[in-house]
Amino acid sequence: MINMLGQVMVYVNNxxxxxxxxTEKVGFTVISDNNxxxxxxxxEVAPSKNAExxxxxxxxxxxxxxxxSLNLGTPSLMFFTNKLDELYSDLTNKKVTVGEIVEMPNGRVFNFADDEQNYFAVMEKK
Known part of the structure; x- marks a missing residue:
C-alpha cells in the first residue's frame, strides 16, 4: 500500500x-546529484535533508x-509555509516572478515561477 509521496519529477530544459x-532563490538543498x-x-532537491x-x-x-509518450508538463505543486509574507518578500527581492497573495478559505496563497516559467504555489494554512 502507498503511504507517502516520495518524489515529484520535474522535467526542465536546463x-x-x-x-x-x-537552491539560491527558494532555499532548497541538493539531496543528491546522480549521473x-x-x-x-x-x-534531487528538497526544503531540507530530512524532508519526506x-x-x-x-x-x-x-x-x-x-x-x-511521457507527459513532460510541469506538475501542479502546492508548497506550505508558516512565513508567507517573508517568503513573498524574499522571492520578490530575488527577482522571482510572483503572483498576488490571495485569501482562500483554508489560507493565503500565491504563485511563483521558476526561470523556465513553470508555475508553483505556496500556501500559509489557517
Whole structure:
C-alpha cells in the first residue's frame, strides 16, 4: 500500500539553472546529484535533508527521447509555509516572478515561477 509521496519529477530544459533556482532563490538543498555515466543526470532537491518529499530535476529533452509518450508538463505543486509574507518578500527581492497573495478559505496563497516559467504555489494554512 502507498503511504507517502516520495518524489515529484520535474522535467526542465536546463538542469543547472533549475538547481540554482531551487537552491539560491527558494532555499532548497541538493539531496543528491546522480549521473548514470551515459549522459543521464538527475538532481534531487528538497526544503531540507530530512524532508519526506523531494523534487527530482530531469533533463526534459533526454527524457522525451527515452519515453516519447511521457507527459513532460510541469506538475501542479502546492508548497506550505508558516512565513508567507517573508517568503513573498524574499522571492520578490530575488527577482522571482510572483503572483498576488490571495485569501482562500483554508489560507493565503500565491504563485511563483521558476526561470523556465513553470508555475508553483505556496500556501500559509489557517
Amino acid at each position: 538542469q543547472e539553472e533549475a538547481v540554482n533556482f531551487w 548514470n555515466g551515459q549522459g543521464m543526470r538527475w538532481i 518529499t523531494s523534487i527530482v530535476l530531469h533533463n526534459k529533452e533526454l527524457i522525451s527521447k527515452m519515453q516519447p
